[in-house]
Structures are given as C-alpha cells and as structure tokens.
C-alpha cells in the first residue's frame with residue numbers, strides 16, 4: 060500500500076469505473092472461540108460511471124461488508140478497491156470524498172435536528188458555508204417541515220431520507236445505499252426512489268444493495284449477485300433476465316380433459332394443471348408461442364384464454380443461489396443450486 064508516485068495515480072484517476080475492486084477479501088476474526096467468518100471471498104466488482112447499479116444477495120451474503128470496505132468503515136483483509144479511480148488506502152481522502160454512503164443501520168444522533176446534522180456533516184467534509192445546500196437537500200428529500208425537529212421525533216422513513224440527505228452533503232459523484240427501503244412504507248419508498256432516480260439522471264452513480272428483487276429489476280440497469288462472499292453473476296439487467304430461456308404459457312380450454320393429448324405432451328411437455336387448463340413450459344429461443352397455439356388447434360381444442368409469464372429476477376436468483384430471497388431465519392437450509400451454463404455467460408438450462 061505504499062505510495063507509488065504520481066504517474067500511476069494519474070492513470071488510476073482516468074478510470075472509467077466509479078467503483079472497482081479486485082480480489083477483495085474480508086475475513087472477520089472469530090470471537091469467543093467462534094470460527095472466523097469469510098464475508099468476502101475475492102470480489103471483483105466494476106461499477107461503470109453513471110450506472111444505477113444493484114448489488115443483490117441474500118442476508119449474510121456480504122453486501123454490507125463490501126459497502127463498508129468502500130466507505131472506509133471496515134478494513135479489508137486483502138485485495139484492492141478504487142473509488143472514482145482513487146485507491147482507498149493511497150488516496151484515502153479523495154476516495155472518501157467521491158462517495159456518500161447511506162448505511163443499513165439508522166444510526167442518527169437523536170438530539171440533533173436534520174438541519175444541524177447536515178451542517179455538521181458539511182463541516183466534517185470541509186464544505187465551505189457559501190457552498191452548502193442544506194435547505195435544497197432537505198427539500199429534495201421532503202424534510203423541509205422537519206428541518207428543526209429532533210431526529211428522534213422522525214419516523215423510520217424520514218430518518219432514512221435524512222441519511223440520504225447526509226450522504227449527499229458533499230455532493231459526491233457516487234451514492235451508495237445499503238438496503239435503503241427496508242422498513243420504509245410504500246409512499247416514502249416512492250418518494251425516495253424518485254429522488255435517487257433524479258440524482259442518477261443528473262449524473263450521480265448509484266450503487267444500491269437490496270434483497271428486494273423487484274426493486275432492483277425496476278430500478279437498476281446493471282446487477283451483480285453475490286452469495287457467500289462471492290460474485291456469482293454480474294451483467295446488465297436485461298442480459299441477466301435473458302439468461303433463463305424459459306417461459307410458461309397457460310391456456311384455458313373450451314372443454315375439460317382427463318389426459319393431455321399425445322402431441323402436446325411429447326412435443327411441448329404440456330401438463331394438465333386444472334381440468335380445462337394446460338400449462339406449457341418452453342424455451343422461447345427454440346419454440347414460438349404460435350407453434351403451441353397451432354398444435355392446440357390441430358388437437359381440435361378451442362382456446363378460451365391465454366396467459367404467459369416472463370422470467371423474473373427471482374427466477375435467476377433462485378437458479379443461481381438455489382434459494383429464494385427469504386429472510387435470514389428462513390435461509391438456514393441451502394438446497395443445491397440448479398446448474399446454469401456458467402455464472403458469467405450463456406443462457407440457463409430449464410429450471411425443471
């Protein structure tokens with residue numbers, strides 16, 4: 060970690076990545092005879108500048124550890140990390156200035172008001188009085204009316220937004236949000252996302268951790284999935300969703316059946332899911348929905364209704380990690396993952 064001279068520093072600052080980690084490892088020492096915890100097992104992460112990037116993973120995957128290493132709150136065991144091209148050791152001050160972190164914990168001093176907290180934070184980052192935007196930030200996060208109320212009187216959602224405001228005080232080019240909507244109601248969640256989206260549109264790189272897949276799917280243009288401290292996928296959201304070449308079409312028929320017609324069973328693996336309903340699971344790259352409909356007509360069956368289900372991020376997650384994104388206490392057991400054609404490229408096998 061010694062200084063290597065300015066030449067290298069300049070090339071590093073020219074980085075295209077807002078965040079770049081290489082072989083990042085964090086092992087927490089075991090306490091009281093407990094074994095040590097391998098929270099990060101060699102993470103290579105590249106977050107392009109301007110991205111709205113999602114870091115997904117079940118509880119305990121290592122998301123907060125990764126964020127906290129970037130924020131300078133946790134000391135990594137090995138590997139390197141750069142923020143806006145600045146090495147987090149060698150150029151610590153510059154690296155810290157480039158990032159604003161909204162922590163997972165609602166750690167606010169209850170006896171300060173939102174205005175005082177933002178002013179204090181601005182002071183910590185050496186933002187001159189003339190350049191402070193306290194009122195504008197409070198307004199942007201919808202806390203104007205609460206500016207002078209004690210933080211302890213704020214609701215959970217308001218505290219979360221105050222933490223976002225705090226992270227933005229020094230106008231960092233990267234905003235990191237660690238599980239920002241846990242415990243936030245729908246209304247406030249919308250408000251928060253509108254604000255974060257606006258920041259992203261205006262050029263701020265967003266790095267967000269969540270275990271709400273719908274949220275990541277809706278917001279993020281790129282997604283990395285980590286599990287057991289390892290990166291198991293990293294791609295654009297669209298490419299990730301395309302990995303599973305599987306769709307389900309359910310067709311309600313104009314009459315009841317007792318068995319699946321032979322042609323439909325062999326060619327399309329149709330299943331009778333109700334007396335008058337057939338379900339088809341197919342690979343869109345191999346079979347067109349129209350072929351299924353033609354086969355149904357050829358079997359002399361009439362169609363009353365058709366529904367299809369697209370791949371969702373939850374399916375990808377399940378295929379990669381072998382589990383759904385359930386809360387920690389439901390994750391004690393870990394079934395074997397359904398194999399994909401390699402975690403980094405190629406499309407998925409059927410999910411059987």
Ligand SMILES: Nc1ncnc2c1ncn2[C@@H]1O[C@H](COP(=O)(O)OP(=O)(O)O)[C@@H](O)[C@H]1O
Pocket residue numbers: 087088096097098116117118119120121122123124125
């Ligand atoms: N301060 C700590 N000391 C020991 N173990 C920790 C500490 N912080 C986190 N861990 C462990 O490291 C692993 C990763 O945790 P964390 O980074 O919080 O995951 P996530 O944010 O994805 O839920 C977990 O097994 C957790 O119990």
Ligand SMILES: [Mg+2]
Pocket residue numbers: 122123124163237238
């Ligand atoms: Mg966490």
